[in-house]
Amino acid sequence: MKGEERIYGNLDQMIDDALGEVPAGHVPNDIASKVLVRIDQVPVIRELAFESTLKLSLVIGVFVVLVTSLLLFGIADVNTLEAFIEKNRMILFPALFMILFTWLFNDIVLKYLFRKSEPKGSRSWQA
Amino acid sequence: MNDEDLILQIRRGNTTAFRHLVDKYSNMVWFLVLRMVRQREDAEDISQEVFYKVYHDINKFRGDSKLSTWIGSVAFHTTTDYLRKRGRAKIIFTDDETMPQVAAVDFDTPYQMLKKEDVKGLIHRIIDNLPLQYRTVITLYHLEQFSYAEISEITGMPEGTVKSNISRGRSAIKQKLLSLVPELEHDYSNND
Numbered sequence: 001m002k003g004e005e006r007i008y009g010n011l012d013q014m015i016d017d018a019l020g021e022v023p024a025g026h027v028p029n030d031i032a033s034k035v036l037v038r039i040d041q042v043p044v045i046r047e048l049a050f051e052s053t054l055k056l057s058l059v060i061g062v063f064v065v066l067v068t069s070l071l072l073f074g075i076a077d078v079n080t081l082e083a084f085i086e087k088n089r090m091i092l093f094p095a096l097f098m099i100l101f102t103w104l105f106n107d108i109v110l111k112y113l114f115r116k117s118e119p120k121g122s123r124s125w126q127a
Numbered sequence: 128m129n130d131e132d133l134i135l136q137i138r139r140g141n142t143t144a145f146r147h148l149v150d151k152y153s154n155m156v157w158f159l160v161l162r163m164v165r166q167r168e169d170a171e172d173i174s175q176e177v178f179y180k181v182y183h184d185i186n187k188f189r190g191d192s193k194l195s196t197w198i199g200s201v202a203f204h205t206t207t208d209y210l211r212k213r214g215r216a217k218i219i220f221t222d223d224e225t226m227p228q229v230a231a232v233d234f235d236t237p238y239q240m241l242k243k244e245d246v247k248g249l250i251h252r253i254i255d256n257l258p259l260q261y262r263t264v265i266t267l268y269h270l271e272q273f274s275y276a277e278i279s280e281i282t283g284m285p286e287g288t289v290k291s292n293i294s295r296g297r298s299a300i301k302q303k304l305l306s307l308v309p310e311l312e313h314d315y316s317n318n319d
Binding site: 011016018019020021022025027028034035036039 | 142145146149150153154157158161162167171174175178179182183243246247248250251254265269270272297300301304311312
């Protein structure tokens with residue numbers, strides 16, 4: 001009891017006692033472990049997501065430079081490119097989707113699972 | 128190990144110290160969160176979120192208040208944010224002049240068969256059915272043993288509002304208890 005006076009009659013005293021008692025049910029005892037696992041995982045996910053975004057940006061950049069070069073040097077014109085995409089879109093779009101999906105799955109999910117199983121560096125007691 | 132040492136060690140990345148901190152304050156966080164959300168699964172998720180924030184924000188703790196008050200404040204705000212996002216409750220912590228309404232509580236044990244523990248169990252059920260702001264301050268005051276000033280710091284309510292909410296919450300509990308078990312009034316005569 002801190003500071004304030006708590007004087008009640010019998011019924012009030014019983015209410016007071018009940019209010020001060022912990023409710024039924026146990027407190028989960030593995031909170032610390034779960035939080036520490038999460039603390040270890042978050043930087044790994046961030047790092048992988050960053051790596052993956054960087055690689056993806058690089059590929060898109062190369063693709064844009066390639067198409068621009070083709071157009072600039074007159075090797076292809078917009079109409080030819082458009083016609084090519086239109087003609088092959090049933091193959092191009094699923095292929096693009098598959099490549100992106102495989103890449104992301106490999107880059108984030110597999111690497112994440114692989115890294116998670118690696119032993120962590122010791123963060124033991126540092127007095 | 129005292130709180131200052133715990134904070135220092137956690138800031139150095141010592142996970143053992145963090146485990147000590149969780150052991151020390153998990154009861155406080157758990158019972159406050161559970162009283163506010165009333166569901167174990169949600170309370171588990173929120174309690175983990177609270178300690179995750181504590182670990183990450185420990186550098187922001189300047190020691191102006193006690194560590195328990197700061198952790199209580201993190202728990203309170205994390206839970207109110209959660210409730211707000213879920214839209215489960217209208218989160219208003221004000222000084223309401225009216226008596227809080229307690230939701231319906233099923234109770235049909237005959238008075239003759241009633242034991243003191245049953246009455247205490249019934250009181251716990253009544254608290255769970257109080258409006259959020261009352262069950263929160265009552266839990267912080269009676270169960271967690273925080274002072275009015277500390278509760279004011281945790282919840283952001285003025286100290287006067289904290290006092291009146293605790294008082295009205297208690298009155299509502301008593302009223303509901305007597306409406307469910309009127310015989311208690313005669314058997315437990317009051318001195319006040």
